[in-house]
Amino acid sequence: MAVLNPDSLDTRTLSTSGSPRAAAGRARGAKGGRRIGSHVLLIILSIYFVIPIWWLFVAATKSTGSLFASPAFWFDDPAAFFTNVAGLFEHQGGIYWRWLGNSFLYAFAGGIGATVIAVLAGYGFAKYGFRGRGVMFGMILGSVMVPLTALVIPTFMLLSQYGLINTPWAVILPSLLNPFGVYLMRVYTQDAVPDELLEAARIDGAGEWRTFTTIVVPLLRPAIVTVLLLSIVGTWNNFFLPLAVLTGPELLPVTVGLNRWLTLSNAGAGGEQVWNLITTGAFISVVPLLLSFLLLQRYWQGGLAIGSVK
Structure with a gap:
């Protein structure tokens, strides 16, 4: 039976393979690999x-002919964008801008109302x-599973x-109902608003409405912004x-x-070929939504930071 001689082992191998530094290096390598994969x-x-x-x-900067003749993902004549915008003012009496105003009215009236109710x-x-x-909350959860097109x-x-x-x-009126917003607000309220805080406000003599407006609403700011954006986007993109x-063209979104x-x-x-006006109008209609998300993003970040402090 062979006897292992300790003197025959490579001490450098033992010191590098079993050291805490080597283990930490392997952990950093694995973490770095996962980070690269996620990125x-x-x-x-x-x-x-x-x-x-x-x-x-890109399509908003092209004429109707260039849409089908030039490369799909690169510009043909950027100055054509201003020509297309001018065409939106002229086509059918500039009714596009009436449609855009209707979308703002429906989205903000329905979105703000749905957020307040939620x-x-x-x-x-x-x-x-x-x-x-x-039972009532179960019915609200069940209504989330019903597609909106089935209710039209x-x-x-x-x-x-x-x-x-x-x-x-x-x-x-139909846009005021947002079952998912109600569900989201209930879940967030349960974690973000401690019952002890409400009891302390009541002991100090604050009424229910004052407690809600001065204590609860600031704590719910991230969820309120989230529900507001989801409601506005949902109403803005509503088609069916x-x-x-x-039926009247002047009321259409x-x-x-x-x-x-x-x-x-x-x-x-x-029919009249207005592909350039369609693409330009679609691009202009997307810009308000992009700006809304970019401008309100800081409220989400602030809410996450506040919620992380115990």
Whole structure:
């Protein structure tokens, strides 16, 4: 039986392979590999989401002929963008800008109203006990699973009974209901607003409304901004509901209005070719949403920082 001689071992091998420094180096290498992989994945996803916006920006700087003749992802004549914007002012009496104003009205009226309702309902479900709370909240969760397109026809029939078809209320009123916003506000309120803080405010003599406005609302700021943005974007991008409940061209949002131009352009020789106006109008309609996310991003960051301090 062979006897292992300790003197025959390489002491340098033992000192480097089993030292804490070597283990830390291997851990840093593994962590660095995972970090590189996550960065590569994020870059791929960023490119995936930026490509459509880049194409829309490039297409807005082309004439109708250049859209089909020049490279898809590069400019042909950047000065054509201003020509296209001027065409939006002139085409059909500049009705595009009326459509854009309608989109602002529907999105902000519906988004702000939906956010107010979601905040109040979420706070009530989270901090008040009442009979039937579980059943009602279960119904709200169930409504999240129902696609919005399935509710268009019942909504149309309900609104027609009250004579609201082809009015701005036909778009604003259904937009006030945001079940996912209520769910999000309840979950966030449960963690962000301690019950002890509310009890201390009540002991100090603050009423329920003062407690809500001065203590609860500042703590809910990140969730409020999130629900507001989701509600505004959802109403801005809504297509099927305005298509069903609005008939007058002067009341259409920009999504349905551009679709009408698209239908005419697809008609071939019988329709007017306004592809350059469609792409330019689509790009202009995306800019307010991008600016909203960029300007309100700091509220999310501030809310995360506040929530991390215990």
